[in-house]
Amino acid sequence: xxxxxxxxxxxxxxxxxxxxxxxxxxxxxxxxxxxxxxxxxxxxxxxxxxxxxxxxxxxxxxxxxxxxxxxxxxxxxxxxxxxxxxxxxxxxxxxxxxxxxxxxxxxxxxxxxxxxxxxxxxxxxxxxxxxxxxxxxxxxxxxxxxxxxxxxxxxxxxxxxxxxxxxxxxxxxxxxxxxxxxxxxxxxxxxxxxxxxxxxxxxxxxxxxxxxxxxxxxxxxxxxxxxxxxxxxxxxxxxxxxxxxxxxxxxxxxxxxxxxxxxxxxxxxxxxxxxxxxxxxxxxxxxxxxxxxxxxxxxxxxxxxxxxxxxxxxxxxxxxxxxxxxxxxxxxxxxxxxxxxxxxxxxxxxxxxxxxxxxxxxxxxxxxxxxxxxxxxxxxxxxxxxxxxxxxxxxxxxxxxxxxxxxxxxxxxxxxxxxxxxxxxxxxxxxxxxxxxxxxxxxxxxxxxxxxxxxxxxxxxxxxx
Numbered sequence: 001x002x003x004x005x006x007x008x009x010x011x012x013x014x015x016x017x018x019x020x021x022x023x024x025x026x027x028x029x030x031x032x033x034x035x036x037x038x039x040x041x042x043x044x045x046x047x048x049x050x051x052x053x054x055x056x057x058x059x060x061x062x063x064x065x066x067x068x069x070x071x072x073x074x075x076x077x078x079x080x081x082x083x084x085x086x087x088x089x090x091x092x093x094x095x096x097x098x099x100x101x102x103x104x105x106x107x108x109x110x111x112x113x114x115x116x117x118x119x120x121x122x123x124x125x126x127x128x129x130x131x132x133x134x135x136x137x138x139x140x141x142x143x144x145x146x147x148x149x150x151x152x153x154x155x156x157x158x159x160x161x162x163x164x165x166x167x168x169x170x171x172x173x174x175x176x177x178x179x180x181x182x183x184x185x186x187x188x189x190x191x192x193x194x195x196x197x198x199x200x201x202x203x204x205x206x207x208x209x210x211x212x213x214x215x216x217x218x219x220x221x222x223x224x225x226x227x228x229x230x231x232x233x234x235x236x237x238x239x240x241x242x243x244x245x246x247x248x249x250x251x252x253x254x255x256x257x258x259x260x261x262x263x264x265x266x267x268x269x270x271x272x273x274x275x276x277x278x279x280x281x282x283x284x285x286x287x288x289x290x291x292x293x294x295x296x297x298x299x300x301x302x303x304x305x306x307x308x309x310x311x312x313x314x315x316x317x318x319x320x321x322x323x324x325x326x327x328x329x330x331x332x333x334x335x336x337x338x339x340x341x342x343x344x345x346x347x348x349x350x351x352x353x354x355x356x357x358x359x360x361x362x363x364x365x366x367x368x369x370x371x372x373x374x375x376x377x378x379x380x381x382x383x384x385x386x387x388x389x390x391x392x393x394x395x396x397x398x399x400x401x402x403x404x405x406x407x408x409x410x411x412x413x414x415x416x417x418x419x420x421x422x423x424x425x426x427x428x429x430x431x432x433x434x435x436x437x438x439x440x441x442x443x444x445x446x447x448x449x450x451x452x453x454x455x456x457x458x459x460x461x462x463x464x465x
Contacts (some may be wrong), residue, residue, distance in 0.1 A: 005121070007033065009106045010098050010114035012464035018094030019259070023102050023465060025090075025111060026083045026119055031075060033109035034088045037062055037102075040075055052440055059090065059102050068105065069098040083119055084126035117461025123455060124446060130161050131446030131457070135400055138461050147271030148221045151397050160403075163211065163396055164444050170204050171414075171438045178431045194421045196247055201418045205411060211398055212407040215222075217382050218397035224273035225381050228300040230328065231310035232320040233281030236338040239364035240310060241265070241278040244374075262296050269376070270378045277304070282324055298327065306380050307333040309372075313361070314342040328357075332374050335359040341366050402457070406440045413437035 007027025013020070025034065042055035052074060059068040072091040081087040090106075092098045115121075117138070124134045132155060139152035140337060154160075174197065229237045242248050245265055262380035263278040279300050280293030301307055307328045311321050325335075334357060341363040358376050362369030397406055420426075442448035 007111045008114035008118055008122075009033075009103060011103055012089070012119075012465040013094060013099075016094075017096070021092050021094035021099040023092065023106060023127075024119065025106060025110070026085045026114075026122060028086060029110065029195040030086045030088045033073075033106055033111055034073060034090065035036065037105045037110055038071070038090075040073075054091075059092065059105065061101075061105060068101050069093055071102075079126075082128070083122040084128050085122060097365045097410065104292075108296060112267050114463060115458070116463050117458030118463075118464060119462060120465055121208075121458045125198040129156075130158075131454075132160050132164070132400075132403065133158055134446075135384045135402075135457060137465065139399060141462070141465065142222075142271035144224060145221075145268045146269050147251075147272055151218065151221045151399060154238055154397075155399070159396055160398070161445050163207075164441055166446070167204060167207060167410075168438060168441045170200075171434055171441065174200060174204075175431060175434045175438060178427050178434065181432060182427050194424070198418055198421045201414055201421070205414045205418070208407055208411045208414065211396065212411060213402060214396065215398040215404040215407075216454075217296070218399035219401070220381055221397065222270060222399035224275050225305040226275050226277065226303060227267075227306050227308065228277045228297075228304035229281055229308045229310060230279050230282060230297055230301055231312075231324055235281075235310045235312040235315075236364050237281070237310050238263075238278050240308070240336065240338060240362070241276060243278060243364040244269075244285065244369060245369060262300055269374050272378055272381065274377070282320075285459060301327060305332065306377060307331045308336050308377075309333055309357075310336045310338050312339050313337050325356075333357045334373070334380055334381055336373065337361045338364055340368065340418075406444050410437040410440035413440065 005028060007025060007029040009023065009025045012024040013021045037059055038057055038058050040055050044057070054072050054074050056072055057070075059071050060066065062066055063103065069092045074089045074091070076087040076089075078084055078086050090102055092102055103113075119136050120137050121262075122130075123129050124131055136152050136155035139155060140149055143149035145151055177197070210450075229241055231237050241263070244267060265276055267274045267276045277300050279297035282294055282297055309324055309328050311317065337359065340361045358380065360369055360373045360376050362373055364370075371403045398407065413436040417430050417437065420430045439448050
């Protein structure tokens with residue numbers, strides 16, 4: 001693993017116009033480079049003025065003595081910085097030209113343009129945070145709801161890291177017992193009975209399984225849930241979407257088949273980020289465009305985490321409605337009886353088809369029943385009775401697919417290790433499998449990693465973070 005010793009620089013604020021923009025440097029020559037282009041309003045500058053003090057002045061082009069911008073500069077001495085290196089942040093006006101000119105001046109002093117995520121990568125390489133905490137940084141930046149941000153912040157604080165460290169310690173203790181017995185059998189090293197070791201391994205398995213299972217919930221907070229609104233034409237799918245969004249996003253008319261393509265929008269439901277999709281009515285198509293719309297609706301059903309199957313309470317429940325239910329039979333679905341303000345006495349929601357999924361009555365027009373629907377959506381996506389719900393309360397949700405894969409790998413190795421004990425196989429095999437599990441857990445926090453893994457992880461970061 002390479003530990004770079006050069007100085008990097010980048011714009012750390014989003015592109016575009018804003019009141020403030022920040023150019024950040026990190027590395028051993030940060031102070032020298034900035035002091036060469038910075039003229040403070042007072043005589044004391046840089047570390048002499050005190051670390052973490054904000055200093056007013058001007059950035060000046062040393063080749064022309066031209067003032068570039070009025071700025072506030074903060075000098076932060078290692079190791080109490082984000083990267084554990086000397087760090088300088090130049091706060092300037094947030095327009096494109098001031099930021100660009102200041103960055104070019106810094107690069108002209110010998111700094112290198114930072115790669116995506118390189119500041120956070122240095123924080124990891126210098127031991128300030130572990131790998132799972134580094135990945136939580138990008139989750140905080142991309143959080144879509146307040147609850148998503150809380151889950152990411154819990155990981156940045158190290159709650160997942162602490163649990164993984166505890167698991168690694170437990171597996172290490174098992175490795176020590178088994179390998180000591182293998183290496184020094186003539187010294188009569190005391191080793192627990194196989195039944196006791198089997199029980200210890202099973203306890204670790206259970207903890208890993210709970211963490212792995214929490215990904216089913218955790219990924220929803222990180223990536224959001226996909227929710228498709230489906231039904232036959234003119235049952236109020238677009239009206240329902242507009243009611244949930246509280247704005248006129250989809251076109252609503254009395255003509256059937258108004259929606260021909262999928263309309264998507266982001267929605268926050270009880271802190272859960274949801275990508276809601278309004279789809280074309282499912283029926284026998286009358287032209288090629290409608291046929292493509294129906295095809296896309298069926299595809300949306302397949303790709304959705306949850307489906308709202310909408311029915312019109314003002315009409316008769318018919319074959320087309322049954323066809324919709326058949327299409328969602330194997331999906332996590334909520335049956336939505338819409339237009340309950342004009343309910344048709346002939347509409348029978350006691351049909352056997354309604355027994356297989358939760359059902360809620362609403363009026364997209366008046367808003368009645370929408371709160372109940374939102375509760376059912378959240379309950380349908382997140383089960384309070386599942387282990388994941390317990391882990392969420394403890395702040396131990398797994399949100400990252402990389403972590404999920406490594407937990408599953410560790411779990412598989414532990415299962416095999418326990419089987420070797422049950423089958424009375426050589427302890428050398430058990431030790432090897434325990435080592436594999438230990439390595440998988442180590443990859444989560446970066447105790448075991450490679451430059452290739454780091455490249456893939458930090459490539460998803462923005463430049464300047």
